[in-house]
Amino acid sequence: MRHIISILVENEAGALSRISNMFSARGYNIESLTVAPTEDASMSRMTVVTAGSDEVIEKITKQLNKLVEVVKVVDLSEAEHIERELMLIKVRAGAKEREDMKRMADIFRGRIIDVSDNTYTIELTGDGRKLDAFIHALDQGAIVETVRTGASGIGRGSRVLRA
Amino acid sequence: MDRIKTEELTGAQIIIRCLQAEGVEVVFGYPGGAVLWIYDELFKQDKVRHVLVRHEQGAAHAADGYSRSSHKVGVCLVTSGPGLTNAVTGIATAYMDSIPMVIISGQVPTHAIGEDAFQECDTVGITRPCVKHNFLVRDVKDLAVTMKKAFHIATTGRPGPVLVDIPKDVTVNKCEFDYPETVSMRSYNPVKKGHAGQIKKAVQLLLEAERPMVYTGGGVVLSNSSAQLRDLIKRTGFPVTNTLMGLGAYPATDDQFLGMLGMHGTYEANMAMQHCDVLLAIGARFDDRVIGNPAHFAQNPRKIIHIDIDPSSISKRVKVDVPIVGNIPDVLEEFSRLLKEAKPRDIKAWWKQITEWRGKDCLKYDRAAKIIKPQFVLEKLYEVTGGDAFITSDVGQHQMWAAQFYKFDQPRRWINSGGLGTMGFGLPAAMGVQMANPGATVACVTGESSIQMCLQELSTCKQYRLPIKIINLNNKYMGMVRQWQQFFHGNRYSESYMDALPDFVKLAEGYGHSGLLIDKPADVEPALRETFKRKTDLVFLDFLTDQAENVYPMIPGGKGITEMILSEDL
Numbered sequence: 001m002r003h004i005i006s007i008l009v010e011n012e013a014g015a016l017s018r019i020s021n022m023f024s025a026r027g028y029n030i031e032s033l034t035v036a037p038t039e040d041a042s043m044s045r046m047t048v049v050t051a052g053s054d055e056v057i058e059k060i061t062k063q064l065n066k067l068v069e070v071v072k073v074v075d076l077s078e079a080e081h082i083e084r085e086l087m088l089i090k091v092r093a094g095a096k097e098r099e100d101m102k103r104m105a106d107i108f109r110g111r112i113i114d115v116s117d118n119t120y121t122i123e124l125t126g127d128g129r130k131l132d133a134f135i136h137a138l139d140q141g142a143i144v145e146t147v148r149t150g151a152s153g154i155g156r157g158s159r160v161l162r163a
Numbered sequence: 164m165d166r167i168k169t170e171e172l173t174g175a176q177i178i179i180r181c182l183q184a185e186g187v188e189v190v191f192g193y194p195g196g197a198v199l200w201i202y203d204e205l206f207k208q209d210k211v212r213h214v215l216v217r218h219e220q221g222a223a224h225a226a227d228g229y230s231r232s233s234h235k236v237g238v239c240l241v242t243s244g245p246g247l248t249n250a251v252t253g254i255a256t257a258y259m260d261s262i263p264m265v266i267i268s269g270q271v272p273t274h275a276i277g278e279d280a281f282q283e284c285d286t287v288g289i290t291r292p293c294v295k296h297n298f299l300v301r302d303v304k305d306l307a308v309t310m311k312k313a314f315h316i317a318t319t320g321r322p323g324p325v326l327v328d329i330p331k332d333v334t335v336n337k338c339e340f341d342y343p344e345t346v347s348m349r350s351y352n353p354v355k356k357g358h359a360g361q362i363k364k365a366v367q368l369l370l371e372a373e374r375p376m377v378y379t380g381g382g383v384v385l386s387n388s389s390a391q392l393r394d395l396i397k398r399t400g401f402p403v404t405n406t407l408m409g410l411g412a413y414p415a416t417d418d419q420f421l422g423m424l425g426m427h428g429t430y431e432a433n434m435a436m437q438h439c440d441v442l443l444a445i446g447a448r449f450d451d452r453v454i455g456n457p458a459h460f461a462q463n464p465r466k467i468i469h470i471d472i473d474p475s476s477i478s479k480r481v482k483v484d485v486p487i488v489g490n491i492p493d494v495l496e497e498f499s500r501l502l503k504e505a506k507p508r509d510i511k512a513w514w515k516q517i518t519e520w521r522g523k524d525c526l527k528y529d530r531a532a533k534i535i536k537p538q539f540v541l542e543k544l545y546e547v548t549g550g551d552a553f554i555t556s557d558v559g560q561h562q563m564w565a566a567q568f569y570k571f572d573q574p575r576r577w578i579n580s581g582g583l584g585t586m587g588f589g590l591p592a593a594m595g596v597q598m599a600n601p602g603a604t605v606a607c608v609t610g611e612s613s614i615q616m617c618l619q620e621l622s623t624c625k626q627y628r629l630p631i632k633i634i635n636l637n638n639k640y641m642g643m644v645r646q647w648q649q650f651f652h653g654n655r656y657s658e659s660y661m662d663a664l665p666d667f668v669k670l671a672e673g674y675g676h677s678g679l680l681i682d683k684p685a686d687v688e689p690a691l692r693e694t695f696k697r698k699t700d701l702v703f704l705d706f707l708t709d710q711a712e713n714v715y716p717m718i719p720g721g722k723g724i725t726e727m728i729l730s731e732d733l
Contacts, residue, residue: 062475068296
């Protein structure tokens with residue numbers, strides 16, 4: 001089963017590789033990983049999307065907690081949460097396709113953020129499934145380039161992850 | 164609190180002052196370019212003694228043996244690049260067995276890092292998977308607090324090796340020295356106290372057990388909980404087994420001790436593990452060499468209580484019913500307190516069953532053999548040393564025979580590489596043991612293959628007059644490899660024969676020690692008696708033993724804990 005794990009970690013050189021190392025050394029899977037400093041610059045927040053049985057997820061959270069630089073770990077998928085991912089997608093948009101492409105971006109609430117004679121670059125935010133759906137909705141030949149950030153997640157309501 | 168007036172010191176001076184403040188008496192190491200300033204400061208003082216090894220692997224193993232036999236932190240000091248990479252095997256060995264060590268490694272100057280400088284390697288990257296934690300100190304201002312953190316992390320929670328990588332310019336740069344008395348880290352707060360509710364639940368299970376079993380590992384030794392364990396076992400009358408790493412935690416000569424369990428454990432210990440109804444696991448991790456195939460182990464229903472300081476060790480290979488994360492001695496004291504008010508069930512029937520299993524006499528071997536049986540050497544070693552020696556070992560058949568036949572009654576006397584299984588560990592580890600316990604009897608049980616992996620340390624032993632007794636069980640084979648090839652590879656002894664062996668007696672003599680070749684059973688005891696009388700000399704005893712002898716019982720890899728091959732089966 002897919003799980004989304006949030007990790008608060010000391011913002012120190014090597015912390016990221018300690019975490020990714022642990023996953024690869026123990027054979028756990030990483031679907032995506034995002035990381036950036038929080039409002040407190042001494043700490044980073046990482047979101048890892050992984051898959052595994054409940055036992056495997058329990059092992060992952062224990063192993064993460066064992067790392068000396070990890071401050072806190074929470075499995076967001078245990079309760080209500082929100083996740084978002086950002087995608088930048090460059091598509092062919094010549095005279096013929098321009099209108100259709102604009103409409104398609106509007107339907108998915110994407111924004112066109114760069115325009116050239118032959119291309120649009122569309123910015124799209126949502127959960128992973130929405131981004132997948134947008135890709136599938138396009139004519140595959142129209143896609144020039146895609147870049148996705150991987151999911152970031154946060155608990156709903158009063159559910160908070162702090163040091 | 165008023166701070167004592169601080170002074171400006173160089174990084175190298177700070178390192179030495181930190182070691183002194185931590186009460187470090189001995190550092191095992193080998194100098195080189197990146198650590199020259201540190202060695203210069205070592206030279207100028209006499210509080211911290213340095214032991215010069217002959218290869219950095221030896222430094223790490225010696226620091227490890229020092230720690231295992233004394234409960235102090237083992238410290239080693241190596242230079243950048245090859246100095247560090249040579250030490251990695253020793254660091255990984257300590258990591259697998261959770262040994263508190265601090266490794267100080269030199270690094271190229273900060274401005275040269277990343278430029279493929281001479282003797283540069285990514286030390287933090289290379290060691291990351293085999294240390295509890297590591298640091299690269301880029302600024303001399305961070306040095307003292309990093310050293311404090313290193314000792315703190317190495318010794319608290321589940322112990323382990325911590326590495327501090329120090330670039331050469333940091334050892335020259337100056338700053339005010341102020342060694343913190345304590346250090347707190349928001350991201351590192353190991354649990355200490357076991358959960359009271361869980362402890363109650365566990366004690367209740369123990370009281371209701373009809374077939375209780377206690378299984379303890381290295382954690383009991385590392386946490387110095389031997390006394391609490393003995394109290395618990397005596398109070399309850401339960402049977403107990405120790406893992407390879409846990410030997411000595413409970414006296415091997417006591418009737419309630421079923422011997423070691425696991426791949427080469429006793430029949431009775433393994434049977435009791437499988438057939439108990441309540442299993443109390445303490446500071447042990449249900450690893451593959453201990454319970455074999457977890458699916459087979461799960462076939463018999465039983466309630467499992469698991470006490471460990473490390474939550475990630477609990478329910479890792481075997482699902483546990485009552486996990487207790489906490490400091491073992493405290494949890495066991497709480498157990499004993501609760502057990503004072505209650506009486507466990509009568510378990511006579513269970514003991515009757517165990518006695519029946521014991522009747523198999525699974526460690527029997529041919530005592531009338533005309534050729535030296537390795538088991539015989541170990542039995543005699545036990546007798547001659549009165550069971551009172553520190554025994555280090557290498558890895559292989561000799562290690563298993565030592566574990567089976569030397570009856571350890573005290574913790575920290577059995578020093579071996581259980582987790583990583585590092586051949587070459589025995590001799591340098593013995594040096595560390597002897598340094599930590601001057602005047603004590605120290606023997607290294609080894610084989611002709613293992614001993615050759617860190618043989619150069621015979622020179623270190625000469626320099627520091629370490630009177631280690633080397634018990635070389637020489638069967639001219641990598642015995643354990645040969646045994647697996649015999650059992651599972653159709654007797655094809657691929658590359659396991661040790662051809663062109665040196666004359667070990669001459670070799671020992673070449674290093675300035677004495678050696679003796681023993682090839683008759685009748686000479687075994689006299690040779691040992693003579694050797695252990697020599698309190699100040701290293702003696703290399705080369706026993707020519709039965710080449711075809713195997714270690715029994717044996718659980719083949721991947722098999723269940725009761726699927727043992729016994730000597731009578733073949």
